[in-house]
Amino acid sequence: MSPAPLLSIRNLRHRYGETTALDDVSIDIGENEFFALLGPSGCGKTTLLRAIAGFEHPHEGEIFLDGRSLLDVPANRRPINLMFQSYALFPHMSVERNIAYGLESEGLPRAEVRARVEEVIETVGLGSFARRRPTALSGGQRQRVALARAIVKRPRLLLLDEPLSALDRQVRAEMQLELKRLQHEVGLTFVVVTHDQEEAMSMADRIAVLDHGRVRQVDAPSQLYANPADLFVAAFIGTSTRFAGTLTATGIDTAFGAVPGDHSGAVGEPGALVVRPEDVHLGPVGSGRVDGVVIDTTFHGGASSVRLELDGGLGVLTGTVHADRLPARGERLGADWSAERARIVAVEPAPTAQGAVSG
Structure with a gap:
């Protein structure tokens, strides 16, 4: 018997006026899985991510985390963190202060905050940059700070919205490998939204291909490429x-x-x-x-x-x-x-x- 999924999305539908953004979406995502939502612009992947995070309330369907419905849980009470595309770092704060901000806001003891910040800074390889401000860092380093700030709170699920789009090609390739390494090292479930098939294929354990708000296929990258479910997937992948x-x-x-x-x-x-x-x-x-x-x-x-x-x-x-x-x-x-x-x-x-x- 297979273990119950960490995140279960059931028959989700969402509309903006007359526009259907999500059309009967059902997906299961496992513990410690690196999962990608992939599709062209307008396919509904960002709407789905926002629904999981609690920033959109779907018109129909259910979202379960650890078997518990999330629909009535406010965004700030969900054990989920969302890493924004823009990183949204505080420019006047050092790296360590940026990372500590969320823990301090929760009123955790100072010693615990310090210990968790030091641990995560070392994990993302920024130990020598702890006192620097974001403006003194490269794009790849700022991306690591944003990731550290997200994982230091130890969420059950980390959502990433186009996390590498602001990086140049070489740095992006390096960070794809780095994200995959960190995901395994910290033992979190990652759900990443991207329109870049190369990015999804190189990082994800499984991928959901979306089109016009519908899930076309959910599979491992190799299976999407070798055994596409329909013509859309065949044309979109590779x-x-x-x-x-x-x-x-x-x-x-x-x-x-x-x-x-x-x-x-x-x-x-x-x-x-x-x-x-x-x-x-x-x-x-x-x-x-x-x-x-x-x-x-x-x-x-x-x-x-x-x-x-x-x-x-x-x-x-x-x-x-x-x-x-x-x-x-x-x-x-x-x-x-x-x-x-x-x-x-x-x-x-x-x-x-x-x-x-x-x-």
Whole structure:
């Protein structure tokens, strides 16, 4: 029997006037899990985070923490901390004073505050910066101060709203690893909101992909990539080529013939064959299922991407090749792919958008 989830969200619905922000959202999040809410702008992920934190009261549904309903618990009484995108540090206070502020506000004994602040400062690697003010720190260091301030209160759940968006690319990559390390070290459940799929895939144990207020799929990053539940997830997660077709009992019928495979859609309904770049094999014309002409190449170091405009108006296929075998633009090639790794997905219609929703 699996353990009960730490956080359980059941049939949550929320609207802003005529705009549906959350549409029957149900998610379970486990103890000590690093969980990501991922989706494009307007998908409802920030609204969901605010509902968990207590800043929005959903119109329908329930939110349970440790089996206890949170809906009647004010935001300031929930054992949850929210780390804001802006960090919201006090510029006139030192690092240690910023971190201690919440504990002091609760009236904890001075000795306990000092001990907990010193412990968390060392955990986030800011021991030599304790007396500095935020203006004297780098963006990555300020992010660590905000994180330390959030975890020093020892919440049951830490919510992070786009925590790395203010950092440059290199620092962001470093902090992705740092956040994951800290999450394991302090033993907290993290729920992070992001629109950056690379960020979610690199940090999270599991990810909920949202679209128009609905949960499209909840899964581990590797499963989202390898086994997308529908066309939206396949298109949103990673790079792929999608070939339209009609679902059959044994696979899918496409413009280049029948392709066998499993799927969860209904026979006769629209579907798509999803092919990832690393599964594409390029060779001489006539050597694969399709032929085309190279229209673009992009160098990425050891591996590079090739975009092939396919004959017969079949679209553009993206493949990955070793950098030393990069074909020339205008070269004609044949293309095939690993049949066992291609995926057939149903084309799920997106809910009708009724207005823009933040997050």
